[in-house]
Amino acid sequence: MTTEGPRLPTVELTAIGRVSSPLTALTDAPRQPDEGAPAAWLELDPALAPALAGVEVGDAVVVLTWLDRADRRTLAVHPRGDLDRPLLGVFATRSADRPNPVGLHTARVVAVEGTRVRLDHLEAVDGTPVLDLKPALGPVEER
Known part of the structure; x- marks a missing residue:
């Protein structure tokens, strides 16, 4: 008898x-x-x-990134690095360190220049790979 879980598919992005x-x-x-x-x-x-057709200044968007500097072996963290807080599984947190470090960011488009899109704020570091850009559903708070 094996205790391994089901074989999960590999996904290429x-x-x-x-x-x-x-x-x-x-x-x-x-x-x-x-x-x-x-x-x-x-x-x-x-x-x-062509995929940027219709993306306009003022649009609320969701950006998916690959947090390439994250530790993919981490399964539990103290939220926000605060050792006084209880240890939680990464799926209960927004930690970048996780098995698949996909970043989820909401922002507003402030400029579109060719294939460059300027966002009003983004907490991802320089060089972070971008996986997707989608329109946000529902209201996005002004910052």
């Missing part, structure tokens, strides 16, 4: 671009966008220009 941000070190990045995240650019692959 291709980045559509990269973040261009003044944040260059993980220690400089705020944990959430409302904690001082700066404006940043998404620099997308030029071949994807």
Whole structure:
């Protein structure tokens, strides 16, 4: 008898671009966008220009990133790194360290220049791979 779980499929993703941000070190990045995240650019692959049709200044968007500097072996953390808080499984937190470090960011488009999209705030560090850009559903708070 085996105690292994079911064999899960492997998923392959291709980045559509990269973040261009003044944040260059993980220690400089705020944990959430409302904690001082700066404006940043998404620099997308030029071949994807047609995919930006309809993305306009003022749009609320959700950006999915691959947090490539995360520790994928981490399964439990003290929320916000606070050792006084109880240890929780990463699926109960917003920790970047997790088995699949997909970043989820909400922002507002402030400029579109070719295949570059400027967002009003983004807590991802410079060079972070961008996986997808989607319109946000429902209200996005002004920051």
